[in-house]
Amino acid sequence: MKTVLITGATSGFGLSLVEELLQKDYEVVATGRSICSRSKIFASISEDLRARLQLIDLDVNEPSQIAQVKEFFEHKTLDCLVNNAGLGHFGPLEEVTDEAMERLINTNLVGLMKLTRELLPALRTSKGKIVNVSSAFGFMGFPLTSVYCASKFAVEGFTQSLALELKPHGVDVFSVRPGGYRTNFLENAIFEEGLKEDVYLQQVRGLKQFQKKLSSRPNPPDKMEVVHKIVQLIEGNRRKSVTVGKDARLGWFLKRFLPEAVYDSLMQKTASNMMSAVEGSSV
Numbered sequence: 001m002k003t004v005l006i007t008g009a010t011s012g013f014g015l016s017l018v019e020e021l022l023q024k025d026y027e028v029v030a031t032g033r034s035i036c037s038r039s040k041i042f043a044s045i046s047e048d049l050r051a052r053l054q055l056i057d058l059d060v061n062e063p064s065q066i067a068q069v070k071e072f073f074e075h076k077t078l079d080c081l082v083n084n085a086g087l088g089h090f091g092p093l094e095e096v097t098d099e100a101m102e103r104l105i106n107t108n109l110v111g112l113m114k115l116t117r118e119l120l121p122a123l124r125t126s127k128g129k130i131v132n133v134s135s136a137f138g139f140m141g142f143p144l145t146s147v148y149c150a151s152k153f154a155v156e157g158f159t160q161s162l163a164l165e166l167k168p169h170g171v172d173v174f175s176v177r178p179g180g181y182r183t184n185f186l187e188n189a190i191f192e193e194g195l196k197e198d199v200y201l202q203q204v205r206g207l208k209q210f211q212k213k214l215s216s217r218p219n220p221p222d223k224m225e226v227v228h229k230i231v232q233l234i235e236g237n238r239r240k241s242v243t244v245g246k247d248a249r250l251g252w253f254l255k256r257f258l259p260e261a262v263y264d265s266l267m268q269k270t271a272s273n274m275m276s277a278v279e280g281s282s283v
């Protein structure tokens, strides 16, 4: 029976992945912030499936908790690490405090790299896999998203480099790049409020309205699309990183195949349409 460790397993893609892998007979080590005291989250999972579920507290920004996870896998096989924990951040760079910037980069990137590093001995032994949940914002820039994009672009670079480094050791490293899906992501994201009214307020309103429109779509894409792609990578049915969702795949296609100047001008138009849509609105 294979064992998969998932970070950020308390909601969204992470929680759904726990449920999916238990259904598929995996042993799942679900980690998250204070997850042991939040075990009610898993109450709807039947008792026989829960027998294969282990909960471990892991805030990816807590070195002592990373050390405990490492120690756990000194006595147990680890077949796959899914680095899913992450946080959104939206707003003008001028308004981002050091604290918010560090929190975001530490959670989305530094914690992911530190945990991966500590679990590499276990993954080399099992010739296992690493799946990093990145984003469409790991290959496309977007206004008011610079710090989040920086974190996810870096996850992409980390993934590509590590894949080459670990190939000779039998460890596969992939990324999954979702577009927009309805999880707790937007509720949990840090929003800068456009306090420099004369400068950024219109853009902040535009982004909020754009996100509101996306969140209220009558038929939003199903987050299981992302979960199923992660499962394909874990099971070896897919052998390369994947971009998931119509919006993300369109972006991926445009970025890859349009000349850079054409792509840049298209993105500028998209950004400016997003802002002009709120002219005169009170959002």
Ligand SMILES: NC(=O)c1ccc[n+]([C@@H]2O[C@H](COP(=O)([O-])OP(=O)(O)OC[C@H]3O[C@@H](n4cnc5c(N)ncnc54)[C@H](OP(=O)(O)O)[C@@H]3O)[C@@H](O)[C@H]2O)c1
Residues within 6 Å of the ligand: 007, 008, 009, 010, 011, 012, 013, 014, 032, 033, 058, 059, 060, 061, 084, 085, 086, 087, 088, 107, 133, 134, 135, 136, 177, 178, 179, 180, 181, 182, 183, 184, 185, 186, 188
């Ligand atoms: N939803 C989307 O549209 C979308 C698109 C592209 C990429 N993504 C990426 O997908 C991943 C999962 O996000 P989601 O959409 O499922 O959002 P979500 O429902 O908000 O889930 C995020 C998970 O990360 C956890 N987390 C946050 N900070 C953490 C920390 N310091 N240590 C450990 N866990 C932490 C959260 O735990 P708590 O319960 O403790 O907050 C939660 O379990 C993220 O990496 C996100 O960037 C999402």
